[in-house]
Amino acid sequence: MPQEIERKFLVRDDSYKAMAYKKKRIRQGYICSERGRTVRVRIQNEEGYLTIKGPSDVSGMSRYEWEHALSLQEAEELMRLCEPGMIDKTRYLVQWGTHVFEVDEFYGENNGLVVAEVELTDEKETFECPPFLGEEVTGQVKYYNSFLMKSPYSKWGENLPENCQNKG
Numbered sequence: 001m002p003q004e005i006e007r008k009f010l011v012r013d014d015s016y017k018a019m020a021y022k023k024k025r026i027r028q029g030y031i032c033s034e035r036g037r038t039v040r041v042r043i044q045n046e047e048g049y050l051t052i053k054g055p056s057d058v059s060g061m062s063r064y065e066w067e068h069a070l071s072l073q074e075a076e077e078l079m080r081l082c083e084p085g086m087i088d089k090t091r092y093l094v095q096w097g098t099h100v101f102e103v104d105e106f107y108g109e110n111n112g113l114v115v116a117e118v119e120l121t122d123e124k125e126t127f128e129c130p131p132f133l134g135e136e137v138t139g140q141v142k143y144y145n146s147f148l149m150k151s152p153y154s155k156w157g158e159n160l161p162e163n164c165q166n167k168g
Helices: 072-079 145-150
Strands: 003-011 022-034 037-044 047-056 062-070 087-096 099-106 114-119 133-136
Touching (some): 022 072, 062 072
Antiparallel strands (some): 003 133, 022 087, 087 099, 099 114
């Protein structure tokens, strides 16, 4: 089974923008956003993708992930089947050491949130931290895109839903 292993961090400043070698606009919705299984439709620039993710392991770093490329038309059609709410963000790619950090700057109801992720080949793999990395939030459910769709960052001053369990 294909596994995704990643760590997630808040971003402390916008220095990542000058460091980025590429950026892309992403819109995504969820056909299913149940805890432990998500089916996501993504339009990235002019490309479409369907992604299925399984539950995270205990550390929150690793989970099953399957992705399939779609035509733009197929992705747009599937977007109509998505649950209410949409994720809109720009992803900046920053090479730092031997790793690529994906920095997501969110818009809409998640405006103001900026999160960086680094994919790893092993949970114990070490990496160099770029200066823009802040607090680690790996495994904290409220930072999952599927959660942000239902409980946007702009509303976090209000109480989080009961099913939100933050680790760490």
